[in-house]
Amino acid sequence: MLGTGSLPSLLAACESSTGPARLPSTERSPLRFAPEVAPQNLSLLAAEGRAGFGSGAEGPAWLLNGSLPSPLLRVRRGDLFQVVLENRLPQDVILHWHGLAPPADMDGHPRFAVGTGGEYRYAFTVEDRAGTYWYHSHTHMRTAEQTYRGVAGLLIVEDEEEDALGLPSGDREIPVILQDRRVDAGGIPYYQPFGPDLMAGYMGPEPFGNGIRRPHVDVDSALYRLRVLNGSNARIFRLGRSDGRPLVLVGNDGGLIDRSRVLSYVDLGPAERADLLLDLSDTSDGDRVMLRSLSFSLPGGGGFMGGANLQGQPLDLLEFRVTRSVEEPSVIPDGLSTVPLPNPEDAVRERTFRFTSQMMNHRINGRSFQMDRIDEVVPFGETEIWAFVNDSPLPHPVHLHATHFRVISRSGGRNQVMPWEAGGKDTVLLYPFETVRVAVRFTAHRGLFLLHCHNLEHEDMGMMANILVE
Ligand SMILES: [Cu+2]
Structure with missing residues (x-):
């Protein structure tokens, strides 16, 4: 839950949010790399621990296997993904594999969150393209705090198409x-x-x-x-x-x-x-x-x-x-990949999702998330156009589970599809008062998935919807 804290802590928060203390502006610390592990027969233990934050600072964090950030999971497309989440944190926890399209009961929907001492077993085949994905807490009303405290890591998928490009590794x-x-x-x-x-x-x-x-x-x-x-x-x-x-x-x-x-x-x-x-x-x-x-x-x-x-x-x-200084060729390939994306001309219907933020209420289509309410039923395999409408003066990064969509237009605000929005996206940034239209099709699995704002405070406060693919 989003707490408000005591008055002294609020004052401290106000003071220290204006600037860092006791660190010369030039001082920097060596980047850390998370340990790399394969997600096979892997246990991830979620627990309170301590971490170093650079410049000798060490303090409390919420960690998976004692590591900040969480271990980097590297996997080949087609491989089995087998992870057991063991929860020793003082809150419920569930993990979401952000960008992957696993079966619905493997996707980290918050209804699967496990309590302290509990565990959740994940097992599915990775069918996703080579890319940079990640994983993080998806516990209802706790995602912001748990992710901030450290329950988040990178998840890299590799495949043969990518191998052939000879990208730096x-x-x-x-x-x-x-x-x-x-x-x-x-x-x-x-x-x-x-x-x-x-x-x-x-x-x-x-x-x-x-x-x-x-x-x-x-x-x-x-x-x-x-x-x-x-x-x-x-x-x-x-x-x-x-x-x-x-x-x-x-x-x-x-x-x-x-x-x-x-x-x-x-x-x-x-x-x-x-x-x-x-x-x-x-x-x-x-x-x-x-x-x-x-x-x-x-x-x-x-x-x-x-x-x-x-x-x-x-x-x-x-x-x-x-x-x-080294002498080695810098080869930057031009053509990279054939990206499978839904064609907007195949769309059979259109839906609108309106994102509003008023008086500390963050909502989609006027509603706040409810765990057991199905907000949209979407037929498996059919192409649709979804319009994400930002009716607020705040930016909203909109994230869809279980598939990737094609960004086809933006009106209001920047008025264009940005060059970095090519390919398949699972999150698209809406500046204030922008409308972004995307072509969507679910082809991986049926079941209950999520659409939500990835501003984690917005998400925790209910800017999330249940999408049933059937
Ligand atoms: Cu938002």
């Missing part, structure tokens, strides 16, 4: 979860939402990468594959390079896109992923390149108190320190 691959945090005077992140956070979502002034505050990573002067997840509760990142050079997008939520795109920046809302090629071959030993979130403003947005005024503020997210 091994030491040339950097998977990173980017998040914003509020920290106390000792540099420890805390989660204490109050009034305005329940409207805008919980944001903080400090950039974290893989659980480390203000991270840097040592690199060679070479081509890297940078798999980025925006794991923030509410913050949007506008990713760009400090040296003005472009980023090359090769994949996003649904895996590889059709062809690489050279972009000056990429917007990433909460839960969205960007699979990027970062070409550092023109740099040399001693150079530094910052991955930044560039400054931006939300049309129609703003005017909110608390953390909301952080939205669009610039952040230095991850610094690349070139420590070795």
Whole structure:
């Protein structure tokens, strides 16, 4: 539940949300990499523990197998996925494999949440395309807190089509979860939402990468594959390079896109992923390149108190320190993948989902989530057009389970499909007062799935709907 806390803690929250304490602005800590494990015969133990957050700060976190972030799961398409979640946290927990399309009882619907001491067994075949997915808590009314405290990790699927491209791998691959945090005077992140956070979502002034505050990573002067997840509760990142050079997008939520795109920046809302090629071959030993979130403003947005005024503020997210000059070819493939997507011309019906935020109520089509109410019944295998209408001055990253959709149009706000929205998406960012139309088709499994806002405070407060595919 979203608590309000005591008055002293609220005051502390207000003070420390204005700026970090006791850390010189130049000090950065080495990026951490989560341990990599295969999701076969794997137990994930959810429990309270302690984690290091960089610059010597160590404090409490909610962890899977003691790791912050949660272990990186790497799996081949076609492999069996077998994980047992064991819950020792003081709250109910369930895990959702974000972007995968497993059977409904494997998808982490909150009705499957298990209590303290309980366990949940997952077993299914991974039928998803190569790509950068992730997993996180999906406990009703607890998702924001549990994900923020650490119950989240990356999930990478590989396949033969991707192997053939020869993309950078091994030491040339950097998977990173980017998040914003509020920290106390000792540099420890805390989660204490109050009034305005329940409207805008919980944001903080400090950039974290893989659980480390203000991270840097040592690199060679070479081509890297940078798999980025925006794991923030509410913050949007506008990713760009400090040296003005472009980023090359090769994949996003649904895996590889059709062809690489050279972009000056990429917007990433909460839960969205960007699979990027970062070409550092023109740099040399001693150079530094910052991955930044560039400054931006939300049309129609703003005017909110608390953390909301952080939205669009610039952040230095991850610094690349070139420590070795190497001579190796930087091959950036043009054509990448054939992406199976629904054709809007095949659509047999249209549905509208209206997202509203008024007086601390976040709703879809005027309704707040109820665990046992079915909000939409969608026939399996039929193509539909869904219109996501943002009727509010807040951004909403809209996430659909169990399939990937094609973004076909945007009206209002930015008035265009953005170049990073090519391919199959499971999350699409709606700026204030935008309408985004997508082509949707469920072809993997029948059953009860979810559509919700991935601003985690909005989700917890009911901006979620049950979708029955049958
Ligand atoms: Cu929202």
